[in-house]
Amino acid sequence: MARTSKKSKKPAHSNRKYILGFWTLFGIGLLVAVFIFLLAGWGAFGKMPTFEELENPETNLATEIFSSDGETLGKYYNENRTPIKYDDLPEHLVQALVATEDERFYQHAGIDAKGTVRAAVYLGTRGGASTITQQLAKLLFTEDVSSNPFARVLQKVKEWIIATRLERQYTKEEIITMYFNKYDFVYQAVGIRSASKIYFDKEAKDLNIQESAVLVGMLKNASLYNPVRRPEMVKARRNQVFEQMARNGYISETEMDSLQQLPMKIEFTPEGHDEGMATYFRAYLQGFMKEWIEENPKPDGSEYSLYRDGLKIYTSIDSKMQEYAEEAVKKHISHIQKEFDRQNESNPTAPFRDIDNAEKENIIESSMKRSERWRKMKAQGKSEEEIRKSFTEEAEMRVFSWNGTIDTVMTPRDSILYYKSFLQAGMMSMVPQTGEVKAWVGGANFKHFKYDHVKQGRRQVGSTFKPFVYATAIDQLKFSPCDTLPKTRFTIEAGKHGNQNDWSPKNAGDSDYEGMVSLKSALAQSINTVTARLIDKTGPQPVIDLVGKLGIQTDNIPAVPSIALGVADISLFEMVSAFSTFANQGVYVKPVIVNRIEDKNGTVLYQHVPETRDVLSKEAAFVTVNLLEGVTQYGSGVRLRGTWAKGRQDYERAVTGYPYDFKNPIAGKTGTTQNQSDGWFIGMVPNLATGVWVGAEDRSVHFPTITYGQGATMALPIWGMYMKDVYSDEDLKVSKEGFERPENLSIEVNCENYGASKETDNSVPDELDF
Structure with missing residues (x-):
């Protein structure tokens, strides 16, 4: 057995070839691995980053939008x-x-x-x-x-x-x-x-x-x-x-x-583009930034990217005031919408009024052709018959409601009617002295309603136009708020002031044409015949010239007397900045939305420079403000004082938060268009002017009567709720003082001892032309 064992034992040198083979393979593998790493490092298997790229790795940096109080309002980005x-x-x-x-x-x-x-x-x-x-x-x-x-x-x-x-x-x-x-x-x-x-x-x-x-x-x-x-x-x-x-x-x-x-x-x-705070403002700001980028290239001549360069935009918006504004719009519109829906239950052409079924179908047809569904199907080569049929087929949808998004099933045609039934609102608040826009609410919900009713929308302004007529008369003719004019019927004949036909405006309810009335009471009660007499004295062109200087586009405002009652379509943005001029002693300041723009390293690329111009004398501006104070003292804005002459229960039922019980001086004006399709209120305190518009997307969607369809019911409550919150926030320092009175004021504003004051009617009528 021992001999056999000795014979089977292999010499040591017989394993050398395996060991040598192992290390040879290991070495080759190591060399291959090193070679692969070298090739990879040289870019043989795809581009490798250079030293410069390692030093500055490319990243998509979002542009961040800041409020004036340092909060992030939102971002623009490819990658957030x-x-x-x-x-x-x-x-x-x-x-x-x-x-x-x-x-x-x-x-x-x-x-x-x-x-x-x-x-x-x-x-x-x-x-x-x-x-x-x-x-x-x-x-x-x-x-x-x-x-x-x-x-x-x-x-x-x-x-x-x-x-x-x-x-x-x-x-x-x-x-x-x-x-x-x-x-x-x-x-x-x-x-x-x-x-x-x-x-x-x-x-x-x-x-x-x-x-x-x-x-x-x-x-x-x-x-x-x-x-x-x-x-x-x-x-x-x-x-x-x-x-x-x-x-x-x-x-x-x-x-x-x-x-x-x-x-x-x-x-x-x-933090999507459709969500968060100030969504309508951010959409408008996006357009502002695109124009700025086109006009301001980088030092090397290339364009800044709004979505990749990490810009920092410091806006004028105050996050707290924006929050209060959005909450006021939501609270009031969601509340009054319930009454609007109730009144439409028996309306055969709901949500439209004053039109027949043929006109209703035309509106629906027009909306279908403007829709994204129509555009996409048309691009796919579908026939109009196929596209129209798709609008009558039920589909699962997520639709807006004031209680949150609803998952439902309806036809696209029905969804058009559903969305047109909603009341909308626009609201803007700015500082008259600086032009800084502090709050901007363009609609009910940006995700579902993209149209911006602050800057994009232009609607008839109703009686909110009347202060421009009064201001022209004060500036030209030195009228006093205490001067009186007759309330009697008045006609401007054809051919005068460019009038093609006789023009005889009516007062609210087509009644109350007796006696004399002070200008202050006439504006407070929105008496149309007095406004017509004033524009007859000034002529329409000087009024148009004034509103043009106040920042309002006048291309589509004809030089005829009827403009005195607010038939022109004007944006809320323009109206608020124009009214602000009165509070700023006659100096127009162009609204500001961006104070500063910086790059990602903090280098200032843009610094706002105010744009101003003198429009009215301090005296004319102050007297106009004094007239507007009458609106909240005994006119359509008296509800802001917590009192109402008739104590109407229907109004109290319609308005959340009534009464407001403001004690400080407030200048303002309500406005309502003829068929109640537009309700306005623009109110001012010395360092803040705020305007509100309420209506629906289509002018044929409106309240049937002035009870709910007036500016004092549709728009004024939003102003009231907003200002209550603003005043409760002492950090905002919004004024409760009176408007600054110019030195050596030559026009009398205290009517107590004014000669004609005894003939002045300061009572509040049952119905006002709001």
């Missing part, structure tokens, strides 16, 4: 990313990241050798090998590839090379910051700052440890670990992050146990 600095990252957020994604982050130089070996041996079942730096390399410079194994290996090689270069180029803190700023947390939350705002409605620096753990947990797969759709799964993932933090000594076992028991709280605040 607003970068922040390392110092703005809470310590527990960084610790959670390192503990969960890369335990040896501070020890390696971009590639974790231990983790790579472990991943290779266990085929990834005990964790991957990608370091934070590798993940950043993938986010910045590589793209997802197909499931082809060879392509995936090449991509991993490229990630390793870029990761090592990033480690040489940046500090660990900079790498962490770049990673947090680049990651897409879904729901248009690109970067940690956007994610913090969207999921928790706070800045990243204010995140608590639970919130930090939620966001770090999402880094594994943000679409899968989505706190809005899968809260229980995200909570479990959050608790795993706590375990990792405890394992790495960032928190104790006791702290981990306590944190894991806490409920997960999400404050989901989307």
Whole structure:
């Protein structure tokens, strides 16, 4: 047996060829690997970032819109990313990241050798090998590839090379910051700052440890670990992050146990273009910025990008005043809509009035042809018959309501009627002395109603035009508020002032034509015959010249006397800025929406310079304001004082928040068009002018009577609710003082001892021409 054993023993030199073969193959493999890395580094397998690109990695930075009080109103972006600095990252957020994604982050130089070996041996079942730096390399410079194994290996090689270069180029803190700023947390939350705002409605620096753990947990797969759709799964993932933090000594076992028991709280605040605060303003601002970009190129001649260059736009909007304005519109319009719907229940042409079925069908037809459905189907080559048929087929829809979006089934044709039945509102508030626009509400809901009733909409202004006629008479003829004119019927004959026919305006209710009335009472009661007498004295052209100087487009205002009663279509934007001139002692200031624009580095690119012009004397402006104060003292605006001569229950039922009980001086004017399709109120205190319009998209959609269809019921309550909130916020410093009286005022405004005052009628009639 021993001899046999000795014969079977192989000499040592017989294994040399295997050992030599192994090391030869190993060497060849190593050389191939090195060669592959070299080729990858030289760009043989796809473009690699240059030194300059590593120094300044390309990122799409959102343009951020700030309010005058420093709040973020919204953003313009391709990717909703607003970068922040390392110092703005809470310590527990960084610790959670390192503990969960890369335990040896501070020890390696971009590639974790231990983790790579472990991943290779266990085929990834005990964790991957990608370091934070590798993940950043993938986010910045590589793209997802197909499931082809060879392509995936090449991509991993490229990630390793870029990761090592990033480690040489940046500090660990900079790498962490770049990673947090680049990651897409879904729901248009690109970067940690956007994610913090969207999921928790706070800045990243204010995140608590639970919130930090939620966001770090999402880094594994943000679409899968989505706190809005899968809260229980995200909570479990959050608790795993706590375990990792405890394992790495960032928190104790006791702290981990306590944190894991806490409920997960999400404050989901989307930042889409259709959502958030001041949506209509942001849409208008977008147009402003596009024009500015076209006129202001970069130093190298290229254009700024509103969606990628990270501009900072500092606007005039005050976030609190905007909030109060939006709340006032929502509160009142949603309330009065109920009455509007009730009155339409027995209306055969609802929601339209004063038209027949043929006219109703024409409106629907026109709306169909303007719709996105029609445009898309037409582009697909569909016939008009096919397109029309599609409007009568039921479909699942998500439609607007004042109680939130409703999931329903209706035909597109019915949806047109449904949306046309809603009352809309426009509201703008500005500082007369600076022109700064402080609040801008363009409609009921921007997501569902894109049309902006502040700047885009132009509607008949009714009696809110009358102060321009009075101001012209005061400026030209030195009329006093105490001067009186007869209320009797008055006719301006054909041929006079460009009139083609005789013009004989009627007063409200076609009654009350007796006696004399002071100008102050005439404007307060909106007496049409007195306004007609005034424009007859001044002529229509001087009135048009005045409103043109006040910033109103006059191209479509004919030089005829009937303009005195407000037949012209004017935007709310123009009306508020024009009225502001009266409060600013006759000086027109062009409205301001942007105070400053900066680039991503804080360099000032634009600084607003006020545009002003003298329009009226201080005396004429003050006397006009004095007239307008009469409207809220004993005219259609008396409801702001908490009193109403008739105490009408229908009005009190219609208006939320009545009475308002303001004691301070307020100058203003209501306005109502002939068929109640437009209700207006523009009110001013010394340092704030605010205008409100209420109506529907189509002028044939309106209240049947003046009880609800007047400006004092439709628009004035929004002003009242807004100003109550504004005054309750002492930080806003909105004036309760009287309007500044010019020195050496030569026109009498105190009617107590004025000669004709005894013939003045200051009573409030049962019905006013609002």
